[in-house]
Amino acid sequence: MPAPTLPKSVSKFTVSQPGDKNFKLAAIDPADKPCSSGGKTDDRVIVDQLALDLDVLQNRFWADKRFKLLVVLQGVDTSGKDGTLRHVFGRMTPLGVRTAGWKAPTEAERAHDFLWRIHQAVPAAGELVLFNRSHYEDVLVPVVAGTLDDEAVDERLAQINDFERMLSQTGTVILKFMLHISKKEQGKRLQQRLDDPEKYWKFDPADLQAREKWDAYQAIYERAIRATGTPWAPWVIVPADSKTHRNLMIATVLKKAMESLGLRFPPLPEELVGVKVK
Amino acid sequence: MPAPTLPKSVSKFTVSQPGDKNFKLAAIDPADKPCSSGGKTDDRVIVDQLALDLDVLQNRFWADKRFKLLVVLQGVDTSGKDGTLRHVFGRMTPLGVRTAGWKAPTEAERAHDFLWRIHQAVPAAGELVLFNRSHYEDVLVPVVAGTLDDEAVDERLAQINDFERMLSQTGTVILKFMLHISKKEQGKRLQQRLDDPEKYWKFDPADLQAREKWDAYQAIYERAIRATGTPWAPWVIVPADSKTHRNLMIATVLKKAMESLGLRFPPLPEELVGVKVK
Numbered sequence: 301m302p303a304p305t306l307p308k309s310v311s312k313f314t315v316s317q318p319g320d321k322n323f324k325l326a327a328i329d330p331a332d333k334p335c336s337s338g339g340k341t342d343d344r345v346i347v348d349q350l351a352l353d354l355d356v357l358q359n360r361f362w363a364d365k366r367f368k369l370l371v372v373l374q375g376v377d378t379s380g381k382d383g384t385l386r387h388v389f390g391r392m393t394p395l396g397v398r399t400a401g402w403k404a405p406t407e408a409e410r411a412h413d414f415l416w417r418i419h420q421a422v423p424a425a426g427e428l429v430l431f432n433r434s435h436y437e438d439v440l441v442p443v444v445a446g447t448l449d450d451e452a453v454d455e456r457l458a459q460i461n462d463f464e465r466m467l468s469q470t471g472t473v474i475l476k477f478m479l480h481i482s483k484k485e486q487g488k489r490l491q492q493r494l495d496d497p498e499k500y501w502k503f504d505p506a507d508l509q510a511r512e513k514w515d516a517y518q519a520i521y522e523r524a525i526r527a528t529g530t531p532w533a534p535w536v537i538v539p540a541d542s543k544t545h546r547n548l549m550i551a552t553v554l555k556k557a558m559e560s561l562g563l564r565f566p567p568l569p570e571e572l573v574g575v576k577v578k
Numbered sequence: 579m580p581a582p583t584l585p586k587s588v589s590k591f592t593v594s595q596p597g598d599k600n601f602k603l604a605a606i607d608p609a610d611k612p613c614s615s616g617g618k619t620d621d622r623v624i625v626d627q628l629a630l631d632l633d634v635l636q637n638r639f640w641a642d643k644r645f646k647l648l649v650v651l652q653g654v655d656t657s658g659k660d661g662t663l664r665h666v667f668g669r670m671t672p673l674g675v676r677t678a679g680w681k682a683p684t685e686a687e688r689a690h691d692f693l694w695r696i697h698q699a700v701p702a703a704g705e706l707v708l709f710n711r712s713h714y715e716d717v718l719v720p721v722v723a724g725t726l727d728d729e730a731v732d733e734r735l736a737q738i739n740d741f742e743r744m745l746s747q748t749g750t751v752i753l754k755f756m757l758h759i760s761k762k763e764q765g766k767r768l769q770q771r772l773d774d775p776e777k778y779w780k781f782d783p784a785d786l787q788a789r790e791k792w793d794a795y796q797a798i799y800e801r802a803i804r805a806t807g808t809p810w811a812p813w814v815i816v817p818a819d820s821k822t823h824r825n826l827m828i829a830t831v832l833k834k835a836m837e838s839l840g841l842r843f844p845p846l847p848e849e850l851v852g853v854k855v856k
Contacts, residue, residue: 355668363779386671390633393664394708395679399672430672490855500846501641508855568778577768577786 303531304473305560309335310553313537315529318461323529325522325537330482332539335549343544350551351391357558358428362396364563368423368472371554372431375479376517377507378489380546381432384479387547388554389430398423401432404441414438414456415463422467434476435460436524443520444513457527468532475557476533477550478525479540483514581809582751583838587612588831591815593807596739601807603800603815608760610817613827621822628829629669635836636706640674642841646701646750649832650709653757654795655785656767658824659710662757665825666832667708676701679710682719692716692734693741700745712754713738714802721798722791735805746810753835754811755828756803757818761792 306314313334315323336343361369373381385399400421409417415435423429439456442448448456464474481489490511493503510517529535536553540546584592591612593601614621639647651659663677678699687695693713701707717734720726726734742752759767768789771781788795807813814831818824 363776365779382671382673385673390671391668392672393660393668394670394672394675394677395660395663395710396677397672398676399674401673432673487855494846494850494853494855497846498641498843500850501643501844503846503850505850511855565776566779568772568775568781572772572778572781572783575772577765577772577789 303468304475304534304557306534306536306553307556310536310549313539313549314534315525315537316531316534318527318530320526320529323522323526325480325518325525328480328537328539330480330485330539330541333542333545334539335552336542336545340542340544343548347387347544347547347551350548350555351388353555354388354551354558355391355393357555357563358392358397360563360565361428361558361561362426363565365426365566366471367561368425368467369428369558370423370431370467370472370474371428372434372436372474372476373479374434374436374476374521375540376481376486376514377504377510378486378493379479379481380540380543381479382502383543384477384547384550385430385432387543388551392428396426397428397430399430399432402434402437405438415459419463423472425471435463436528439524440517440520444510444516453523454527457524460528461530461533464528464530464533473557473561474533475554476528476535477553478521478535478537479546480537481540483511485541486511486514581746582753582812582835584812584814584831585834588814588827591817591827592812593803593815594809594812596805596808598804598807601800601804603758603796603803606758606815606817608758608763608817608819611820611823612817613830614820614823618820618822621826625665625822625825625829628826628833629666631833632666632829632836633669633671635833635841636670636675638841638843639706639836639839640704641843643704643844644749645839646703646745647706647836648701648709648745648750648752649706650712650714650752650754651757652712652714652754652799653818654759654764654792655782655788656764656771657757657759658818658821659757660780661821662755662825662828663708663710665821666829670706674704675706675708677708677710680712680715683716693737697741701750703749713741714806717802718795718798722788722794731801732805735802738806739808739811742806742808742811751835751839752811753832754806754813755831756799756813756815757824758815759818761789763819764789764792 337346373384375381418435443453468474490507493499525535538546538549651662653659696713721731746752768785771777803813816824816827
């Protein structure tokens with residue numbers, strides 16, 4: 301069961317024991333920069349280098365085929381999920397890398413259990429799959445909407461733990477990132493989407509409604525993270541008011557986790573040694 | 579029906595009229611470099627710049643959402659499909675970009691028509707899907723194996739034309755690239771896979787068997803391209819003995835095709851103009 305190895309520098313931001321009552325989301329400052337080297341320019345250069353390192357690691361991961369890698373990106377609207385995909389994963393070849401974005405379930409999807417559509421999208425051997433939102437939305441959204449009672453929430457969170465344990469036991473490395481921004485920063489970013497013609501398309505009026513329920517979302521995020529931070533699928537809370545720091549932290553964690561797998565190019569089968577092509 | 583616009587420089591390498599009896603695969607020299615600026619180093623710099631341009635275009639394509647884009651990469655083993663994905667598409671964000679690799683159909687897939695699995699993987703609005711091999715394998719392989727008779731081949735090729743026409747009529751821009759290498763170049767590349775520990779994993783003994791049927795593959799490629807080069811889904815034959823030139827030609831064609839779509843960021847809906855975020 302490949303439990304991911306995380307860098308020591310992020311231990312204060314990691315939740316990996318289910319039922320961790322000590323974890324308080326509000327205790328983490330969205331403006332904190334635990335992985336920063338100091339300057340923003342330096343950090344950007346480091347992110348660019350890390351993105352190249354991750355490309356090399358992913359190429360080896362794809363060749364190796366012993367593991368699967370699932371990266372979950374969660375966070376409120378404008379928290380930087382798309383930006384992370386661009387800056388952390390943008391140097392990888394689209395070979396063995398796939399993004400799955402999750403919107404409100406369709407009627408056909410709602411006719412199944414909430415993990416049904418998720419299961420179809422998990423990575424195969426050698427694949428890296430990036431979840432842009434995830435099965436956690438099926439806890440967050442109905443809880444805030446008031447359509448899932450307390451007992452049902454606990455049941456669903458336990459089902460998630462069982463599901464993720466099974467994925468891990470069958471070879472999937474799971475890393476979950478919660479992109480943590482302040483309400484003020486979100487206000488700024490939503491306004492930018494309304495003001496910048498190249499960002500209009502990203503603006504969804506529903507985001508304003510979700511913003512009105514900010515506290516409710518923070519509360520259920522905390523509860524869900526407490527319940528589902530496990531050794532086999534830890535949560536990393538990423539202070540994300542700084543986009544550069546957000547990228548830096550995620551890339552740093554991912555690099556460490558991938559390096560610790562001891563990836564290798566598979567050897568040549570014995571019967572092929574010495575073969576000459578005619 | 580968005581028929582792709584192609585650069586004039588590749589017109590001699592394009593098949594876009596079905597039943598084009600003039601097209602002869604053997605008449606195209608795999609070592610030719612119609613898009614080259616002269617030097618290999620210069621060409622590499624241009625490819626890197628084109629890859630960045632394509633990233634910008636793809637980002638806009640994803641925002642625009644009026645079109646779908648399907649890129650088919652075909653070619654014999656070692657012709658450079660993976661390398662194309664890396665060098666031409668490697669600068670794109672994995673957001674709205676997806677690769678679908680096609681292997682021999684599974685038992686469940688064989689229980690359906692040959693386009694069944696293909697249809698499930700075509701791009702949605704705004705998406706760019708890269709077919710690493712494609713439905714054309716379902717003509718090439720059985721013909722060389724002798725399990726598909728002449729009439730059945732014609733029927734299948736006509737079905738492909740109908741299928742691609744429907745995709746085009748419903749908003750899909752289709753570009754098909756045949757990566758054309760010489761038998762000698764393939765021998766060299768296969769040997770490299772046997773000699774380089776970082777390439778062992780790419781070697782498949784079945785590639786040697788396919789190589790023995792080189793002429794049969796070239797013949798059916800020619801027939802398939804003649805029958806399925808259409809205005810709505812043209813074939814571009816890419817001389818691919820030079821990897822740099824291959825990348826250059828594909829990136830050049832793709833850039834022209836994407837630019838000619840008049841992509842734009844969608845406007846802000848009227849009811850959102852002037853809204854201030856609280």
